[in-house]
Amino acid sequence: xxxxxxxxxxxxxxxxxxxxxxxxxxxxxxxxxxxxxxxxxxxxxxxxxxxxxxxxxxxxxxxxxxxxxxxxxxxxxxxxxxxxxxxxxxxxxxxxxxxxxxxxxxxxxxxxxxxxxxxxxxxxxxxxxxxxxxxxxxxxxxxxxxxxxxxxxxxxxxxxxxxxxxxxxxxxxxxxxxxxxxxxxxxxxxxxxxxxxxxxxxxx
Amino acid sequence: xxxxxxxxxxxxxxxxxxxxxxxxxxxxxxxxxxxxxxxxxxxxxxxxxxxxxxxxxxxxxxxxxxxxxxxxxxxxxxxxxxxxxxxxxxxxxxxxxxxxxxxxxxxxxxxxxxxxxxxxxxxxxxxxxxxxxxxxxxxxxxxxxxxxxxxxxxxxxxxxxxxxxxxxxxxxxxxxxxxxxxxxxxxxxxxxxxxxxxxxxxxxxxxxxxxxxxxxxxxxxxxxxxxxxxxxxxxxxxxxxxxxxx
Ligand SMILES: [Fe+2]
Numbered sequence: 226x227x228x229x230x231x232x233x234x235x236x237x238x239x240x241x242x243x244x245x246x247x248x249x250x251x252x253x254x255x256x257x258x259x260x261x262x263x264x265x266x267x268x269x270x271x272x273x274x275x276x277x278x279x280x281x282x283x284x285x286x287x288x289x290x291x292x293x294x295x296x297x298x299x300x301x302x303x304x305x306x307x308x309x310x311x312x313x314x315x316x317x318x319x320x321x322x323x324x325x326x327x328x329x330x331x332x333x334x335x336x337x338x339x340x341x342x343x344x345x346x347x348x349x350x351x352x353x354x355x356x357x358x359x360x361x362x363x364x365x366x367x368x369x370x371x372x373x374x375x376x377x378x379x380x381x382x383x384x385x386x387x388x389x390x391x392x393x394x395x396x397x398x399x400x401x402x403x404x405x406x407x408x409x410x411x412x413x414x415x416x417x418x419x420x421x422x423x424x425x426x427x428x429x
Numbered sequence: 430x431x432x433x434x435x436x437x438x439x440x441x442x443x444x445x446x447x448x449x450x451x452x453x454x455x456x457x458x459x460x461x462x463x464x465x466x467x468x469x470x471x472x473x474x475x476x477x478x479x480x481x482x483x484x485x486x487x488x489x490x491x492x493x494x495x496x497x498x499x500x501x502x503x504x505x506x507x508x509x510x511x512x513x514x515x516x517x518x519x520x521x522x523x524x525x526x527x528x529x530x531x532x533x534x535x536x537x538x539x540x541x542x543x544x545x546x547x548x549x550x551x552x553x554x555x556x557x558x559x560x561x562x563x564x565x566x567x568x569x570x571x572x573x574x575x576x577x578x579x580x581x582x583x584x585x586x587x588x589x590x591x592x593x594x595x596x597x598x599x600x601x602x603x604x605x606x607x608x609x610x611x612x613x614x615x616x617x618x619x620x621x622x623x624x625x626x627x628x629x630x631x632x633x634x635x636x637x638x639x640x641x642x643x644x645x646x647x648x649x650x651x652x653x654x655x656x657x658x659x660x661x662x663x664x665x666x667x668x669x670x671x672x673x674x675x
Contacts, residue, residue, distance in 0.1 A: 371606060
């Protein structure tokens with residue numbers, strides 16, 4: 226049996242810096258001719274099952290200014306709660322939906338936007354169902370290690386009320402920082418790096 | 430002897446003292462961009478244990494050759510020709526195969542091909558400054574490029590970045606997602622750099638420093654640098670989360 230006392234150290238993180246687009250979304254800054262498209266720009270094809278939704282918002286620094294050089298990635302289950310991943314053992318995820326998306330914020334306005342589908346519910350390790358949610362990972366200049374958070378849906382009050390992750394948040398006044406406001410099929414999810422409305426970030 | 434495939438177990442927690450802290454005042458931009466409240470620790474759920482799936486069909490033939498992937502036919506980028514290669518492993522030294530590695534960097538003069546970079550150094554018309562590759566079954570990767578130049582940046586009045594290549598790695602679980610920077614052995618700017626020095630442990634900084642690799646240098650052509658990357662490893666699930674009676 227393998228012993229785990231002599232583990233290697235994980236490679237330490239460094240900031241993605243202001244020029245993250247060159248390596249991750251070159252088309253977004255007008256560099257064509259190398260990749261056919263920006264990886265992660267499209268998550269959904271015509272055959273994807275589930276409700277089409279838009280997730281949009283901004284990321285604010287401690288002075289209340291929107292970040293204009295950030296990159297976001299999201300990862301989520303399909304409409305049936307399955308992940309399009311090689312280690313998904315519960316079934317086969319929807320081939321029309323990648324589950325993973327990557328978008329920069331706009332260089333001028335700081336607004337990001339994902340076109341995706343509403344995810345199904347996924348069990349917690351103890352078997353209870355989590356509320357529908359989307360995992361977020363945020364990198365930018367000045368962020369030394371990528372920030373993990375989750376977006377929950379404002380129109381899923383009953384599911385949110387029994388979600389095992391939300392239940393772990395001791396300061397209940399911080400819960401709204403993880404819940405996106407719903408307007409038909411558009412969900413607005415603003416992220417605050419500091420201040421009274423500081424988003425709950427996770428050590429996963 | 431294991432009751433679950435290693436691909437489905439939860440990850441070891443991150444050693445957050447090995448990584449830079451969020452708030453590192455020597456790197457001024459972190460001051461307003463660092464969360465001030467404690468991170469909430471979560472057990473890994475299926476979402477963190479799983480991660481997106483990318484196939485070899487997304488990778489173009491020259492995606493890992495920055496010398497030519499943006500250059501006009503028959504031309505190459507200007508600068509010191511180098512090969513950067515190594516293995517992506519997990520914390521148990523197990524190869525991380527078929528995982529996506531993306532890189533980006535400035536040109537030999539320290540200038541990025543980016544609308545927001547106004548540094549005086551000239552753009553190289555034959556250099557885009559980015560590439561990508563998937564590791565093979567042994568976790569091995571290689572790319573060819575030019576050695577990036579140092580460049581000045583607004584922080585203190587005279588801060589210069591060491592030569593560096595930015596990189597992004599996935600791994601099979603979303604919790605392994607990592608972006609960092611590769612430095613080059615012997616560069617005096619490493620010790621002076623406020624971004625490097627967000628990392629406190631000199632051994633951790635050494636882990637980001639690629640080593641000159643004469644054995645794999647191609648005579649009369651390109652020098653090699655060796656750089657291994659370690660992603661989080663999965664815990665043993667041998668006696669964990671086993672329901673009574675199972
Ligand atoms: Fe850089």
